[in-house]
Amino acid sequence: MINVKKIIYLFFTFCLVVILAVFIINSHITSSTSNGIYTKIxxxxxxxxxxxxxxxxxxxxxxxxxxxxxxxxAAVKLFKSGQIKYILISGDNGSKNYNEPEMMKKDLMKNGIPEDKIFLDYAGFRTLDSVLRAHKIFGLKTFTVISQKFHNERALYLAKNFGIHAIAFNAQDVNINYGFKTQLREKLARTKMMLDLVFGVQPKYLGDKIKIE
Known part of the structure; x- marks a missing residue:
């Protein structure tokens, strides 16, 4: 005979453990990357x-x-202030009709960034891919990550685990109502990232090396 009460108890215990694990992972990532994140040019x-x-x-x-x-x-501010000399855009180009790097390149150029100072990584399908490809494909041992704070923390944690000496600059964030779904996804993305690190997951694509100069 099925013990319904026991099943319910086990289910809620499992949910509690998962929530606790997510909380611990998020707190650990935030605290361990705080000294590499900047908000002021x-x-x-x-x-x-x-x-x-x-x-x-x-x-x-x-x-x-x-x-x-x-x-x-944020990228324009860093470049025009002289804090970076080149911008490597890493994003998803999973289909002919969806090309994050090219779109961002166009908008950077509209804001006065010279085309020869912009490099594109079309295989940045995940943050892990973007960080590791910057190192393995573009030969960068150090760089400045540009995104919102929650995303920068995850990127820096990845960089630190792979021996990359990265820092990060926080783009302006959005209000909680606008970004609630994104923030929720970020909590799950951090948990998945820890699993990726445990199982040694590598970028989906590598390829020929590209020198930034």
């Missing part, structure tokens, strides 16, 4: 390359993605 050390993490320009057909807008603004 005047305080961040200069680096040769800024790694701009891609995202979609639009949430829907008629609504701009503020995460995208603020990342572009």
């Amino acid at each position: 005047s305080e961040i050390p200069s680096r040769k390359v800024g790694l701009l993490l891609g995202t979609s320009k639009y949430i829907s057909q008629h609504q701009l993605n503020l995460y995208y807008t603020y990342r572009i603004e």
Whole structure:
């Protein structure tokens, strides 16, 4: 005979353990990367390359993605202040009709960034891919990650685990109502990232090396 009470007890115990694990992982990642994250242009050390993490320009057909807008603004500020000399855009180009790097490149150029100072990584399908490809394909031992704080923390944690000396600059964040779903996904993405590190997951694609100069 099935013991319903026991099943319910085990289910809620499992849920509690999962929630606790997610909380511990998130707290650990935030605390272990805090000394490498900057919010002020005047305080961040200069680096040769800024790694701009891609995202979609639009949430829907008629609504701009503020995460995208603020990342572009942050990259432009870093470049024009002289804190980076080149921008490596790493994003998803999974189909002919979806190309994050090219879209971001166009908007950077509209904001005065010279084309010869922009490099594109079309295989940045995940943050892990973006960070490791910056190192393995583009030969970067150090760089400045450009994204929102929650994303920068995950990117820096990955870099640290692979011996890459990265720092990060926080793009402006969005309010909690606008970004609630993204923040929730981030909690799960961090947990998946820890599993990827445990199982030694590598980028989906590597390929020929590209020198940034």
